[in-house]
Amino acid sequence: MVRIGNKEIPSNKNISIALTYIYGIGRSRAEQIVKKCDVEPNFKTKDLNEKQIKDVSQLVGEHVVEEKLKEQE
16 A cells, blocks of 8 residues: 555555545646646556655645545644
């Protein structure tokens, strides 16, 4: 499994789908993140290199997700 945004996401799924496992990231936001990072949306999470994982993590960190979002509700 790959850890992005303090959440482990499935490594055998496409990155645009795997990001939706993070609370607060839906399909459209996941696709926007993947597009900004110049990653193919149908790349499997396990096939991402360290730079791509870092870029995706950084963009996910710019959004209110997981615990931060749950605290606001």
